[in-house]
Amino acid sequence: MSIQRLGLGTLAALGGGAVLAGAVSSGTVLSLLTQAIIYAVFAIGVGVLLRQNGMVSFGHALFFGSSGYAVGLILQLKLMPAEVALPLVLLGLVVSAFLMGLVIVRVPGVAFGMLTLAIGQMFYLTASRSRGLTGGADGMNIEWPSTLFGLSTATLLKPANFFMISWGTLVLVMLLLSLLLRSRFGAITEAVRDNEERARFIGIQTLLPRAAIYALSACVTGLAGLLSALNTGFVSPENLHWSLSGVALMMVVVGGYKALWGPALGAVVYFLAKDILGDFANHWMAIFGVALITVIVFSPTGIAGALERLVKGKKASPAGAKPAGH
Amino acid sequence: MSEFVLQADDVAIHYGGVKAVDGVSLTLKRGEIRGLIGPNGAGKSTVIDAITGRVPLTRGQVRLLGEDVTALGPTARRMKGLSRSFQRTSIFGQMPVRKQIELASYKMGVADSGADADAVLQELDLLPMAHVIAEDLGYGEQRRLDLALALVGRPSVLLLDEPMAGLSVKESMDLAKHLKALTSRWSVSVLLVEHDMDVVFGISDVVTVFELGRVIASGEPAAVRADPRVREAYLGSTA
Numbered sequence: 001m002s003i004q005r006l007g008l009g010t011l012a013a014l015g016g017g018a019v020l021a022g023a024v025s026s027g028t029v030l031s032l033l034t035q036a037i038i039y040a041v042f043a044i045g046v047g048v049l050l051r052q053n054g055m056v057s058f059g060h061a062l063f064f065g066s067s068g069y070a071v072g073l074i075l076q077l078k079l080m081p082a083e084v085a086l087p088l089v090l091l092g093l094v095v096s097a098f099l100m101g102l103v104i105v106r107v108p109g110v111a112f113g114m115l116t117l118a119i120g121q122m123f124y125l126t127a128s129r130s131r132g133l134t135g136g137a138d139g140m141n142i143e144w145p146s147t148l149f150g151l152s153t154a155t156l157l158k159p160a161n162f163f164m165i166s167w168g169t170l171v172l173v174m175l176l177l178s179l180l181l182r183s184r185f186g187a188i189t190e191a192v193r194d195n196e197e198r199a200r201f202i203g204i205q206t207l208l209p210r211a212a213i214y215a216l217s218a219c220v221t222g223l224a225g226l227l228s229a230l231n232t233g234f235v236s237p238e239n240l241h242w243s244l245s246g247v248a249l250m251m252v253v254v255g256g257y258k259a260l261w262g263p264a265l266g267a268v269v270y271f272l273a274k275d276i277l278g279d280f281a282n283h284w285m286a287i288f289g290v291a292l293i294t295v296i297v298f299s300p301t302g303i304a305g306a307l308e309r310l311v312k313g314k315k316a317s318p319a320g321a322k323p324a325g326h
Numbered sequence: 327m328s329e330f331v332l333q334a335d336d337v338a339i340h341y342g343g344v345k346a347v348d349g350v351s352l353t354l355k356r357g358e359i360r361g362l363i364g365p366n367g368a369g370k371s372t373v374i375d376a377i378t379g380r381v382p383l384t385r386g387q388v389r390l391l392g393e394d395v396t397a398l399g400p401t402a403r404r405m406k407g408l409s410r411s412f413q414r415t416s417i418f419g420q421m422p423v424r425k426q427i428e429l430a431s432y433k434m435g436v437a438d439s440g441a442d443a444d445a446v447l448q449e450l451d452l453l454p455m456a457h458v459i460a461e462d463l464g465y466g467e468q469r470r471l472d473l474a475l476a477l478v479g480r481p482s483v484l485l486l487d488e489p490m491a492g493l494s495v496k497e498s499m500d501l502a503k504h505l506k507a508l509t510s511r512w513s514v515s516v517l518l519v520e521h522d523m524d525v526v527f528g529i530s531d532v533v534t535v536f537e538l539g540r541v542i543a544s545g546e547p548a549a550v551r552a553d554p555r556v557r558e559a560y561l562g563s564t565a
Contacts, residue, residue, distance in 0.1 A: 191429055202404065204433055
């Protein structure tokens with residue numbers, strides 16, 4: 001995709017979101033969509049790790065939950081204004097994830113997944129048990145100030161407005177990731193993912209790019225955590241629990257990770273399915289599980305992969321094999 | 327500077343009690359092709375691993391262009407001009423051909439990485455496949471891509487680990503001719519590990535024979551071919 005098309009796509013996406021926010025009058029539907037979009041950002045974070053590093057994390061809820069907790073604690077202890085706390089929390093998350101990445105991305109395959117699971121659960125238990133500080137299993141309310149970046153917090157949190165904020169964040173994240181991943185850095189991480197040993201033999205230092213992708217992935221997921229903390233004004237140990245990491249992973253698998261937008265699509269499908277199926281069955285997860293298996297069997301590259309094949313098949317491009325993704 | 331581009335002195339690699347390579351010395355002059363033959367398990371690939379820094383030496387020394395590189399890792403040695411190909415095709419499967427060659431070229435510090443990539447692709451007849459994803463290539467093309475990745479940045483030494491493995495007779499001969507022409511034109515020195523005897527004796531300037539981690543014969547192809555120990559240890563058993 002050329003830069004022009006990327007720019008046009010971004011503008012169209014933002015415009016489309018604004019139209020949608022204006023057209024949907026129901027606050028409930030907008031809230032549902034907002035939640036789906038926040039999880040779309042979360043899932044993109046998990047997807048980037050899989051796409052660029054080939055690594056599956058079972059513990060990404062760590063970054064989703066801890067960004068909420070961090071900003072909640074900072075505001076509770078009145079350490080600094082919220083406007084400073086938000087970027088600082090994200091920065092702290094990136095730095096910690098990078099340092100953590102330097103250690104854990106060396107571990108291959110399933111063992112890496114288990115490590116992420118263990119670290120995530122460690123923080124889950126810590127948050128659950130520190131009643132004095134975090135409210136323990138009950139979670140904690142986040143005391144957002146009445147104005148944020150010069151705007152009234154109540155206005156920001158109106159369904160239509162917060163939908164636009166979340167949507168804008170999603171679009172921006174996708175744009176920045178596309179730009180970053182088409183750069184030299186993107187190519188280097190792909191090379192390391194495909195063949196780490198050969199990468200070393202073409203002069204690539206392989207640890208730093210992998211740790212950087214891990215940090216990037218944590219940053220995107222942390223951003224989703226901040227949006228969620230703003231949206232609900234609340235954070236609980238559930239936000240750190242491995243089952244949430246599992247849900248994000250399901251979104252990635254259903255949507256497909258080869259395309260950057262696949263996980264986002266997976267998140268939207270997940271929330272729509274939850275809303276529609278939830279009306280009919282208590283055990284909607286069982287139905288979703290069957291859907292998940294169907295997708296894995298018939299389109300291992302997810303819904304995004306199936307859609308891309310559909311579009312490509314119709315074009316019947318004479319150039320033959322074209323790079324997948326985007 | 328010495329006349330040798332590459333010198334391996336008394337290189338040994340022991341895994342516990344197993345002496346995979348035991349005191350091997352090898353040299354390469356500029357533009358020279360040295361064939362390295364020996365039965366399976368003789369330690370040929372291990373020598374390549376040792377020289378490129380993939381496995382640590384038990385003892386010995388590796389000198390590249392006169393400089394001791396024994397303490398350097400594989401990436402640093404590659405940057406200094408010591409390159410290799412792999413016995414099992416080692417490419418970047420999901421990347422288009424030209425993208426990976428250009429990336430390698432960029433990482434090797436070539437100023438115009440695009441032009442360098444095109445030159446290497448041209449050299450190995452891969453230019454028509456420039457935009458094909460590597461894993462969609464045919465086997466022979468993948469072998470050439472592996473070689474192309476090793477040739478980027480014009481290395482001074484190229485260690486080839488069975489580059490003909492799995493190729494048809496015709497493909498092997500084509501690649502051999504190609505290699506011969508390339509080494510003289512780019513003045514690359516080559517250490518060629520290969521099972522195809524016609525290729526080894528056809529294009530090598532000197533041949534070294536391994537058995538059980540040691541050199542049992544070394545010299546001009548004709549002399550090595552006539553060596554009774556070699557005939558007994560290796561050629562006799564396969565011919």
